[in-house]
Amino acid sequence: MTAKTPRLLVTGASGFVGEVVARHFVALGWDVIALGGTRLPAIEGSRSRTLDLLDFPKVTELFAQEKPDFVFHGAGATSIGACQNNPSATEALNVGVTRHLLHLTTGRLLFCSTDLVFEGTEAPYDEKSTPKPLHEYGSQKLTAELDVLGTPRGVVIRLPLVLGQPGKWGSSALTWMVDALKQQKPVNLFHDEWRSPVWVEDVARACEVIFTTAKDTVPQPAIYHAAGADRLNRVEMGEMACRAFGLDASLIRPLSRLDVPGGEQRARDVSLKNNQLAALGWKPTPMDEAMTRCAAIWPAPTTRK
Ligand SMILES: NC(=O)c1ccc[n+]([C@@H]2O[C@H](COP(=O)([O-])OP(=O)(O)OC[C@H]3O[C@@H](n4cnc5c(N)ncnc54)[C@H](OP(=O)(O)O)[C@@H]3O)[C@@H](O)[C@H]2O)c1
Structure with missing residues (x-):
């Protein structure tokens, strides 16, 4: 008997x-339903x-028709400013939608949370550290985490700052930095934010490890920190990119982050330990090597939006 192709819904x-x-997951041969909000993936x-x-x-x-085995829930209100300025609308998305997806999911749901559930005064944080968000975005993510962890189907992946090559629509902090430096423009970077x-x-590899781990071996709490290999401040990240x-x-x-408006709301050091993923054999690429690999595949500005 051949095994059924796993079906994954990606928000x-x-x-x-x-x-x-x-x-x-497409490359792994899974049946992937890729959902965008306003932009077609x-x-x-x-x-x-x-x-x-x-x-x-x-x-x-959609859930009744597709019955996904796995849900990667990455959609959300991801801007700290938007959450701060418009808490009720962003909470509907970050908390309300997550609750609804949990209610519908019969398989396993992996919720994308953030290192910003921590205050930034007691790093490095592991998966058992006590969260204490500094702002609305972190609070909303923490509320959603508690819902996710309250069901046997829910698993949390806390992402630190994610860096990489720009995609069709999305991009990371590396994009504006590299684009500006390529145009010989100066960039301001914090020396006191780690x-x-x-x-x-x-x-993506961490998600594969988590989804393919047997449900009964998921640790308690069911939280994974996808921390990179290096603790870096923003200046060090910029120098590495150069x-x-x-x-x-x-x-x-x-x-200094304290020299910009609202700087006190920026967590000083939310570096994470990745104990639970390391225990499953996941090992992040050192950031200097990752940036070199990004540089080799960096798309021309004309191919991205
Ligand atoms: N990137 C990081 O460094 C980082 C760090 C920590 C945590 N995270 C978390 O990781 C997740 C992914 O982050 P990201 O940087 O990839 O986010 P992103 O680039 O800002 O993308 C957000 C996604 O959410 C979708 N979305 C927003 N409102 C929606 C709605 N009403 N219905 C359906 N889809 C909606 C957007 O779709 P459209 O644009 O098509 O509308 C977009 O695909 C987020 O939950 C974020 O909080 C990210």
Whole structure:
């Protein structure tokens, strides 16, 4: 008897992380439904479509038709400013939609959370550390995490700053930095904000490891930290990018996060430990190597939006 092809629904597949995750599982031969909100995901080999996740009846209909075995839930209100300025609308998306998907899922749902559930004063944080968000975005993600962890189907992946090559629609902090430096423009980068950035391709591999781990061996709490191999401040990330892309590091202007409006709302150090993924054999690519590999596949600005 041949094994059934696993069916994966990817929300946020028109976003930066979701696109790479959807491509990864298509390459593995899974049946992938790639959902965008307003933008149609461009993922060959997947069944791509747009759907507003706030339209609950349509989402319910989709689950009834497709019955996905796995859900990667990457869609959300991802801007800290938007959450702060418009808490009720963003909560409907980050919390309300997640609850609805949990209610509909019969397989396993992997929810994308963030290192920003932590305050930033006691890094490095492991999966058992106590969250204490500094702002609305982190609070919404934490509320959704608690819902996810309250069901046997839910698993949380906390993402640090995710870096990588730009996709069709989405991009990371690396894109504006590299684009500006290529145009010989100075870039302001914080010397006092530390993260454990991860390469987006390693996030996709982490999802594979999590989805293929037997349900009864999922750790408690069912939280995985996809922390990269290095703890870096933003200046160090910029210098690494300059080495990888052959750019001029003298254009980097170091500044303190406390010198910008709202800087006190920015967590100082939310670097993470990835104990639970490491226990499953997942190993992130060192960031200098990841950036060199990104530089080799970096798309021309004309191929992205
Ligand atoms: N990137 C990072 O460094 C990072 C770090 C920590 C955590 N995370 C988390 O990881 C996840 C993925 O992040 P990302 O950077 O890939 O996000 P992103 O590029 O901002 O993409 C957000 C996605 O959400 C979709 N979306 C928004 N509202 C929707 C709606 N009403 N219905 C359906 N889809 C909707 C967007 O679709 P359209 O644009 O097509 O409307 C888009 O595909 C997010 O949950 C984020 O909070 C990301």
